[in-house]
Amino acid sequence: MRDNGLPPELNESLNxxxxxxxxxxxxxxxxxxTMGLVLGQSETMxxxxxxxxxGLVPPIMFLIAAHMExxxxxxxxxxxxxxxxxxxxxxxxxxxxxxxxALLLYNAAIAxxxxxxxxxxxxxxLGQDIWLGWLMIAAQLYALVPxxxxxxxxxxxxxxxxxKLLHTDALxxxxxxxTGAAGLAGVIGLGLGxxxxxSLAAALISLDVLNDGIKALRxxxxxxxxxxxxxxxxxxxxxxxxxxxxxxxxxFPDATVRLRExxxxxxxxxxxxxxxxxxxxxxxxxxxxxxxxWRVAQVSFIPPTEAEQSRxxxxxxxxxxxx
Amino acid sequence: MKQLALxxxxxxxxxCDALPRDPADTSKRIESSRRFSVGLVDPDLRTDARLSALxxxxxxxxxxxxxxxxxSGEALLTQLKAGELDxxxxxxxxxxxxxxxxxxxxxLETSGSREEPIELKAAMRNGENRWIMTxxxxxxAISAEARAQ
Numbered sequence: 001m002r003d004n005g006l007p008p009e010l011n012e013s014l015n016x017x018x019x020x021x022x023x024x025x026x027x028x029x030x031x032x033x034t035m036g037l038v039l040g041q042s043e044t045m046x047x048x049x050x051x052x053x054x055g056l057v058p059p060i061m062f063l064i065a066a067h068m069e070x071x072x073x074x075x076x077x078x079x080x081x082x083x084x085x086x087x088x089x090x091x092x093x094x095x096x097x098x099x100x101x102a103l104l105l106y107n108a109a110i111a112x113x114x115x116x117x118x119x120x121x122x123x124x125x126l127g128q129d130i131w132l133g134w135l136m137i138a139a140q141l142y143a144l145v146p147x148x149x150x151x152x153x154x155x156x157x158x159x160x161x162x163x164k165l166l167h168t169d170a171l172x173x174x175x176x177x178x179t180g181a182a183g184l185a186g187v188i189g190l191g192l193g194x195x196x197x198x199s200l201a202a203a204l205i206s207l208d209v210l211n212d213g214i215k216a217l218r219x220x221x222x223x224x225x226x227x228x229x230x231x232x233x234x235x236x237x238x239x240x241x242x243x244x245x246x247x248x249x250x251x252f253p254d255a256t257v258r259l260r261e262x263x264x265x266x267x268x269x270x271x272x273x274x275x276x277x278x279x280x281x282x283x284x285x286x287x288x289x290x291x292x293x294w295r296v297a298q299v300s301f302i303p304p305t306e307a308e309q310s311r312x313x314x315x316x317x318x319x320x321x322x323x
Numbered sequence: 324m325k326q327l328a329l330x331x332x333x334x335x336x337x338x339c340d341a342l343p344r345d346p347a348d349t350s351k352r353i354e355s356s357r358r359f360s361v362g363l364v365d366p367d368l369r370t371d372a373r374l375s376a377l378x379x380x381x382x383x384x385x386x387x388x389x390x391x392x393x394x395s396g397e398a399l400l401t402q403l404k405a406g407e408l409d410x411x412x413x414x415x416x417x418x419x420x421x422x423x424x425x426x427x428x429x430x431l432e433t434s435g436s437r438e439e440p441i442e443l444k445a446a447m448r449n450g451e452n453r454w455i456m457t458x459x460x461x462x463x464a465i466s467a468e469a470r471a472q
Contacts, residue, residue: 116449116450117346117347117448117449117450117451118449118450119426119449119450119452119455120343120452121426121428121452121455121456121459122455122456122459122460124463124470129456129459129460129463131342131343131452131456133342133343133452134342188342190343190452191342191343191344191452192342192343192344193343193344193345193346193348193452194346195346195450
């Protein structure tokens with residue numbers, strides 16, 4: 001078995017996730033077109049539309065990362081393979097979300113401060129003059145449905161694959177009804193003559209985008225600077241990783257244990273100790289469910305310096321002699 | 324879910340005429356005072372037949388009478404933006420910076436070159452969506468070009 005790249009038991013789940021993300025892109029595109037047709041001058045609609053368009057970034061990054069992780073064989077130039085492309089993709093998605101969220105919030109705040117009144121006129125459909133707001137409401141209602149279904153399907157796959165990119169996307173999709181409700185309230189409020197409802201709804205939606213972005217940014221930068229593995233859905237430390245650390249500390253009490261994450265895999269370094277005498281696969285150290293043992297891809301031992309060794313080894317032989 | 328859709332549909336039918344409303348109540352004021360104020364951005368248009376037809380059509384729809392206001396050009400559009408005028412009529416370039424400052428109705432007639440068309444149209448205060456819709460309907464009723472938009 002290779003110690004880099006995708007663990008073979010994840011092949012099927014990854015295939016499912018890839019198929020799901022193609023569907024995700026397809027449905028998101030239909031939403032972008034539908035919403036784009038009825039945008040008008042409404043700040044709410046523009047913000048919701050940009051949010052929907054941004055929704056394309058995580059699935060696209062996921063597909064690129066999945067492709068490289070599976071097809072990209074380690075080479076002289078990339079000896080470790082491409083399992084960290086997912087982390088890079090996660091970072092790109094996080095930067096996009098944060099930047100656009102901040103920009104949208106700024107626009108909405110300016111529109112509120114200037115007391116801008118959004119004009120939403122009428123169009124003729126089958127000889128009837130129809131207020132464009134009704135079409136906006138219909139488009140918003142349509143935009144509610146696909147993300148709910150896709151988010152629900154993404155979540156278990158993201159957990160199986162321990163995929164942060166997919167997990168973030170799933171949570172964003174599941175929370176989509178909140179922004180959808182804000183969007184609907186914005187357009188209905190606008191129709192009722194409350195000019196501020198439009199910008200206020202836009203501000204709420206952009207706050208949500210910004211919040212998603214900052215959460216993802218914290219988690220993805222932690223991975224890129226070799227922080228201890230983070231939990232899937234938050235910036236706190238992963239419980240799996242903490243258990244693995246405790247397991248290693250138990251066996252090597254004097255050692256310094258360092259864990260980091262490359263994509264979905266955990267890599268451990270055990271410093272200032274000699275490796276155990278028998279040869280063990282990294283999965284040997286996995287403390288929990290053996291089905292998830294693929295998470296540990298590497299356990300390396302870094303022995304102390306020679307001077308320290310001479311101090312340690314007599315102690316070890318003495319201990320052995322005692323037994 | 325089915326019930327929700329049904330309720331939504333009923334609301335939609337009932338609400339079709341209830342929305343939109345005007346943030347500054349232009350339509351209500353016009354209805355109760357039976358007057359609306361109009362200005363010509365371009366004074367040469369005083370005798371334009373299309374504009375007279377448009378004004379007559381709006382008068383019929385609202386049951387209110389047009390009151391002509393003096394002034395022209397940007398001064399008039401500035402009054403419109405500030406809510407001191409209900410309607411301004413004139414020829415505006417499609418690229419005019421006023422496109423975002425005021426709400427423009429569909430073009431009644433287009434002249435000028437193809438690259439930079441000049442459109443004869445009505446301008447309303449931004450956001451007064453019910454009043455804007457009334458003028459849009461009137462524009463479509465009197466001009467085939469507006470209907471085609």
